[in-house]
Amino acid sequence: MREFAERTLVPIITRDMERLIYTLCGIKKPRRILEIGTAIGYSAICYGFAAPEAEITTIEVRERSVYKARANIEEAGLKDRINVIHGKAEEILPDIEGYFDIIFIDAAKGQYRKFFDLCEKNMTHDTLIISDNVLYKGMPCDDSFIDERRNKTISRRMKDYLSFLSEDPRFETSLLAIGDGVALSYFK
Numbered sequence: 012m013r014e015f016a017e018r019t020l021v022p023i024i025t026r027d028m029e030r031l032i033y034t035l036c037g038i039k040k041p042r043r044i045l046e047i048g049t050a051i052g053y054s055a056i057c058y059g060f061a062a063p064e065a066e067i068t069t070i071e072v073r074e075r076s077v078y079k080a081r082a083n084i085e086e087a088g089l090k091d092r093i094n095v096i097h098g099k100a101e102e103i104l105p106d107i108e109g110y111f112d113i114i115f116i117d118a119a120k121g122q123y124r125k126f127f128d129l130c131e132k133n134m135t136h137d138t139l140i141i142s143d144n145v146l147y148k149g150m151p152c153d154d155s156f157i158d159e160r161r162n163k164t165i166s167r168r169m170k171d172y173l174s175f176l177s178e179d180p181r182f183e184t185s186l187l188a189i190g191d192g193v194a195l196s197y198f199k
């Protein structure tokens with residue numbers, strides 16, 4: 012799958028991030044995981060193997076990716092535990108019910124705050140929120156890394172999201188320099 016993703020330019024989690032998923036799931040032993048941004052199902056499958064008792068719900072907007080993800084998940088033998096929902100996360104999330112042990116945010120980089128807010132109803136004091144790619148190639152830290160106009164907005168929004176995560180007194184957040192930056196947060 013990693014080779015396919017590299018060949019077809021589908022962005023998937025880095026190997027470091029994959030190791031972190033195994034470590035965190037080994038400690039936390041999650042039973043319900045919510046993922047925003049499935050792509051071809053690589054990280055969902057990682058969660059499936061790293062958390063053998065977990066039911067995983069994952070949301071993807073691109074129809075072709077949904078088909079590919081479902082095929083990969085079936086091939087991995089995980090179709091009974093991973094449910095791929097097709098649609099825009101901002102439209103699907105309001106109807107997602109119940110609490111999750113892990114919420115993994117890995118979709119449109121300019122919309123993390125919106126995704127987070129829509130998931131708040133699904134968080135408890137035990138929920139671990141993992142936000143991937145928060146350093147966005149260094150752009151939120153240093154404007155000179157911003158290469159195109161569109162990235163300026165994304166970078167500003169990611170900066171605001173990181174400020175929210177670190178300043179909101181309800182959450183405790185650590186930023187790790189793994190992959191393209193990952194934020195680990197939980198309700199205090």
Ligand SMILES: C[S@@+](CC[C@H](N)C(=O)[O-])C[C@H]1O[C@@H](n2cnc3c(N)ncnc32)[C@H](O)[C@@H]1O
Pocket residue numbers: 022023024047048049050051052053054055070071072073076098099100101117118119
């Ligand atoms: C970085 S990729 C996800 C990679 C995947 N988590 C992995 O590591 O295997 C981001 C995915 O989010 C999807 N996406 C972007 N905006 C979305 C939205 N608003 N709702 C649902 N999916 C979205 C994209 O189509 C893309 O497939």
